[in-house]
Amino acid sequence: MNVSSSRRKILFFTPYATRTGSEMLIYYILKYLDRSKFEAGLVCFAHGELLNDLPADIPVFMAPGKFSLTDKIAFHLGFHPTTRAIKKISTAFKADLWYINTIMLADVVKIASELQIPVISHIHELSAMYSQISSKDFETVLTSSNLHIGCSDIVCQCLEESGSTHVKRLYPFVDLNEIHPDPEKVKQIRQEWGAGPDDFVWIMSGTTSERKGFDLLPEIALQIPEGSKIHLVWVGHSSDDGLVYWTKRRCAKLTNVKVHLIGAKKADYYSYMDAADGFMLTSRQEPFGMVLVEAAWLGKPIVSFASGGPSEFITPELGTVVPNLDISLFVSSMIAWNNKLTTFNKDLSRRKAQEFSVENGVAQWQKIIEQF
DSSP: OOOOOSSEEEEEEESSOOSSHHHHHHHHHHHHSOTTTEEEEEEESSOOGGGGGSOTTSOEEEOOSSOOHHHHHHHHTTOOHHHHHHHHHHHHHOOSEEEEESTTOHHHHHHHHHHTOOEEEEEOOOHHHHTTSOHHHHHHHHHHOSEEEESSHHHHHHHHHTTOSOEEEOOOOBOGGGOOOOHHHHHHHHHHHTOOTTOEEEEEESOSOTTTTGGGHHHHHHTSOTTOOEEEEEESOOOOSHHHHHHHHHHHTOOSSEEEEEEOOSTTHHHHHHTSSEEEEOOSSBSOOHHHHHHHHTTOOEEEEOOBGGGGTOOTTTEEEEOTTOHHHHHHHHHHHHHTGGGOOHHHHHHHHHTTBHHHHHHHHHHHHHHO
16 A cells, blocks of 8 residues: 655554553654654653653654543543544644554554554564453454554464454564663672672563563572572562562572562663673563563573564574473573573674664664555
8 A cells, every 4th residue: 555645644653652662662663764754643642751752853642541530521422532632633643644553552443444544553462462452352453454563473473363464574673772781880780689700690671470471480490409599680660469469479488599679770771681691581472572682682691481472583592492381491491501601602692683673673664664
């Protein structure tokens, strides 16, 4: 589908504008897209932190995610606040196409269909998230989008199995130029952890959710032999729920390894990542995992469950992919990398990460859009 225009006007939609992988990808696109070919605007449903970092030439439109009393009254009178806001934004921006981020915005797809505006839906989710939306909404995203972009082969496969006939793959990408660990901060962090020169630190980055395998942390720790000098670190937002409470209580009782639950670390994130010796991806299901690219760029061997997308990134030189939820093999693979860290090829690891640079990723994205 080709739209005749000197510059394609694209209206992007994303839920929260937070630093999750799917929303960082939209941020990178908006930051680096070719202004001579594209004009972009962004619709968001919450005042997330990424909005503060957007380029000044990107207009931001807010649609109600939480409703005021007035909105609720309007809804009961038959005027849906979100629909009304989006239609108003559409009139103001007059986009050639809408670019909808994640599978969770089916209502936006419906509005685009009603207004006869072409839609690209960028899907970052696997089956664990499908249960979070109704079958009707899932069908809407599949049948009313003109193109689906999947973030990995496994995601594209799921979309095709669900009935999509127009699917393209675009792997996530990372601005490698922003990854600047502070060597002095790295030393300080290891001292804070009590990690000596012979200790091995494994780190995981993600929200403390079941899908990310946060509750597996004590299971992994319990299978690490006494005296292994291993530290387990989890960096990322900590949810206030029973699963997290239970897992933290279990971790507090461990004696054979040191577990560090350090929360989100925006300012010094890459220093914390670099303070580790290896990266462990504990996800039960992972569409791809942008953090894999970060870990590879920092030269960390990776151990991951075969949870989806990681199998498309990790090679035997970069790490080990373990059958899903085989915790014993996961631990033995970690220990094996402890013993061969000196042979790990960091240059090869960085070359792999370079394939997923923001420069390569935005170029591939623009090619897809130009062919649409």
